[in-house]
Amino acid sequence: MLQTAQRSSETIKTKAVPHERFLEAFRWMLLARTFEEKLVSLYRGGLITGGVYIGKGQEAVSVACGLFLQKGDIFAPLIRDQAGRSAFGEPLVDVARTYLGSRQGPMRGRDGNIHRGLPRQGQLAMISHLGAMVSVTVGALMAKRFKGEKNFIGLSCIGEGGMQTGSFHEGMNLAAVEQVPLVIVATNNHYAYSTPNEREFACAELVDRAKGYGFEGYNLDGTDLSACLDVIGSAVKRARAGRPPQLLVASTLRLSGHGEHDDASYVTDEIKREPFAQDCLKRADKLIVDLNLVDAKRLQGWRDDAAAQVDQAITTAQKEAAPDANEDWCAISTRALVDQAQ
Amino acid sequence: MSITYLEAIREAQAKLLRDDERVFIYGQDVGGTFGGAFKATKGLAREFPGRVLNTPISEDAIVGTAIGAALHGMRPIVEMQFADFSSLALNQILNNAGTHYWRTNVPVPITIRLPSGGTKGSGPFHSQSMESIYAHYPGLIVMTPATVEDAYTMLIEAVAIDDPVVYCEHKYLYYHLKADKLPTEGLPAGKARIAREGRDLTIVTYSAMVQEALAVAEELASDGFEIEVVDLRTVKPLDTDTVLASVARTGRLLCVGESFPWGGATAEVIARVTSEGFHLLDAPPQRVNAKDTPIPYHPNLWSVHRPNAKSIAAKARNLLRE
Numbered sequence A: 001m002l003q004t005a006q007r008s009s010e011t012i013k014t015k016a017v018p019h020e021r022f023l024e025a026f027r028w029m030l031l032a033r034t035f036e037e038k039l040v041s042l043y044r045g046g047l048i049t050g051g052v053y054i055g056k057g058q059e060a061v062s063v064a065c066g067l068f069l070q071k072g073d074i075f076a077p078l079i080r081d082q083a084g085r086s087a088f089g090e091p092l093v094d095v096a097r098t099y100l101g102s103r104q105g106p107m108r109g110r111d112g113n114i115h116r117g118l119p120r121q122g123q124l125a126m127i128s129h130l131g132a133m134v135s136v137t138v139g140a141l142m143a144k145r146f147k148g149e150k151n152f153i154g155l156s157c158i159g160e161g162g163m164q165t166g167s168f169h170e171g172m173n174l175a176a177v178e179q180v181p182l183v184i185v186a187t188n189n190h191y192a193y194s195t196p197n198e199r200e201f202a203c204a205e206l207v208d209r210a211k212g213y214g215f216e217g218y219n220l221d222g223t224d225l226s227a228c229l230d231v232i233g234s235a236v237k238r239a240r241a242g243r244p245p246q247l248l249v250a251s252t253l254r255l256s257g258h259g260e261h262d263d264a265s266y267v268t269d270e271i272k273r274e275p276f277a278q279d280c281l282k283r284a285d286k287l288i289v290d291l292n293l294v295d296a297k298r299l300q301g302w303r304d305d306a307a308a309q310v311d312q313a314i315t316t317a318q319k320e321a322a323p324d325a326n327e328d329w330c331a332i333s334t335r336a337l338v339d340q341a342q
Numbered sequence B: 001m002s003i004t005y006l007e008a009i010r011e012a013q014a015k016l017l018r019d020d021e022r023v024f025i026y027g028q029d030v031g032g033t034f035g036g037a038f039k040a041t042k043g044l045a046r047e048f049p050g051r052v053l054n055t056p057i058s059e060d061a062i063v064g065t066a067i068g069a070a071l072h073g074m075r076p077i078v079e080m081q082f083a084d085f086s087s088l089a090l091n092q093i094l095n096n097a098g099t100h101y102w103r104t105n106v107p108v109p110i111t112i113r114l115p116s117g118g119t120k121g122s123g124p125f126h127s128q129s130m131e132s133i134y135a136h137y138p139g140l141i142v143m144t145p146a147t148v149e150d151a152y153t154m155l156i157e158a159v160a161i162d163d164p165v166v167y168c169e170h171k172y173l174y175y176h177l178k179a180d181k182l183p184t185e186g187l188p189a190g191k192a193r194i195a196r197e198g199r200d201l202t203i204v205t206y207s208a209m210v211q212e213a214l215a216v217a218e219e220l221a222s223d224g225f226e227i228e229v230v231d232l233r234t235v236k237p238l239d240t241d242t243v244l245a246s247v248a249r250t251g252r253l254l255c256v257g258e259s260f261p262w263g264g265a266t267a268e269v270i271a272r273v274t275s276e277g278f279h280l281l282d283a284p285p286q287r288v289n290a291k292d293t294p295i296p297y298h299p300n301l302w303s304v305h306r307p308n309a310k311s312i313a314a315k316a317r318n319l320l321r322e
Helices: A022-044 A059-067 A082-088 A092-100 A132-146 A166-178 A206-213 A225-240 A280-290 A296-319 B005-019 B059-071 B083-104 B131-136 B148-160 B209-221 B240-250 B264-280 B299-305 B309-321
Strands: A074-076 A154-159 A182-188 A216-221 A246-251 B023-027 B052-054 B075-079 B111-116 B141-143 B165-170 B193-196 B201-205 B227-231 B234-236 B253-256 B286-288
Touching: A022 A059, A022 A082, A022 A092, A022 A225, A022 A280, A022 A296, A059 A082, A059 A154, A059 A182, A059 A225, A059 A280, A074 A082, A074 A132, A082 A092, A092 A296, A132 A154, A132 A166, A132 A182, A132 B059, A132 B083, A166 A182, A166 A206, A166 B059, A182 A225, A206 A216, A206 A246, A216 A225, A225 A246, A225 A280, A280 A296, B005 B023, B005 B075, B005 B148, B005 B165, B023 B059, B059 B075, B059 B083, B083 B111, B083 B131, B111 B148, B131 B141, B131 B165, B131 B234, B131 B264, B141 B148, B148 B165, B193 B209, B201 B209, B201 B240, B201 B309, B209 B227, B209 B253, B209 B309, B227 B240, B240 B253, B240 B264, B253 B264, B253 B309, B264 B286, B286 B309
Parallel strands: A074 A154, A154 A182, A182 A246, A216 A246, B023 B052, B023 B075, B075 B111, B111 B165, B141 B165, B201 B227, B201 B253, B253 B286
Antiparallel strands: B141 B234, B193 B227
């Protein structure tokens, strides 16, 4: 029954006509890019404590992850998924609050940057230990099945770096054993921090692992928004229709450092000339202009709107109070069982 | 009619499955007709179809799955086949479950059962006591039941608690410990129990060492010493008040634990008593733990690696002389 993973040579090609949700997706990408550029400037200005981790170059894959999910679905984004998080419904102000440490944010200043989530709304809060969120997504889906819910799926994001963890492997195998409606979107951005692919794995194609796990597998061009929407949208449909779990492997280049503290000087000039090194946002933008999908004035209006949304989110969060060191610090919810350790 | 510690754990799970549709059991070999390596879930898969599920040998993913299920309304019970193997799930337990409520304000009600402690011939990888590691990290409740009654009521309580509970059940007690019947209620988590009253020396301990401490108290009674035995029941939270009250009565403290000696539950008890109740002590507090080596296979070695009534009594006699 299981479909053999497709070889990279069979990567699904862009159709001449863009995906029906292309422009909607483009606007989320634009918002994510604008927002993250603002975060970078705040970081460089010393206004953000800790790190800033952006998804530049990965917005097309990410937005497609968030866009096809519905209320009741489970989304487990990772560090480069601002576009997907926004498309799934994460308020932009909550992102600003988390980066700026506002006590009104979902993490209330206790955790920062990309370590955020709204678990009750289906957006899981990642931990830094990669691969760990795959099985958590599986468990959330099992809970929904136990409770008799229908038509739900889960989508968990990973990079090619995280794919090499034991936790990822265990989670993938368990997902297939439990036959939960799951889509795994893996973005091969060609570097795990500074480590290139050849020191990360030795198989010809990461997507070949799909068959070994009992997943259906597909490659996709992560720089091509329309392809991302086609391939990820179709996988979401298949998962919803009860097909086995889906593994998608997108090819991109990380167009930033691992974090903004990292100048990424190890990224070679040679790799920057590869097709997967194209900027997905620029590609989408060019397609819009080439096909005259939107006139220049409207496009500029979208840019202005993104900038205004970003300004509003940042301004709001900046006005809010920082966490108070005298607040309730309990690590557990059962107050009667808090240990009195000093 | 008598019921063992192991049967009490099985009965508690049967009751939980019967009374609460959110409960399911997840772990290696727990399902089918097998019912677990120690039979703690025997018959439950048949009685509760689809709710007692075998898993692959994937400790990390087992706990991760339980976390996800708990976040979406279930009350999973994870059985680790041996406590030792829970080291493979440390990341999910400590970094995911243990931080989740504090980070997101959403608690993770999972119960992780750890068949713990040494039995003869089990060696370095099937004998460990992990409670001190879990107690060290924030965000977890650590239970160490020492009686049949506590094994039953504390497991039911563990599942009712909204936070992650590491429930350390002692394998040595599985068959050795019996009670006439199951209780309808017990002391709440976080409360220690005076297992035997005395006035000359307090032994603070938990899990299987409670039985050893009671044997020591009996032996020393024939020499005229009255030993008080405090069963912590939960090592986290630690019932410092009950311990201090006991030391106030006896003036002498001996802490006994089966886990390794560096740091840990016994060191924590002594740290608290010396910092909060130094004036209550008539002699320096002492402790007995396992040796600081891996746990040996051969009974000749194992019998001196693990604290027992003999080694505890020797330490107690020294302390009583001071």
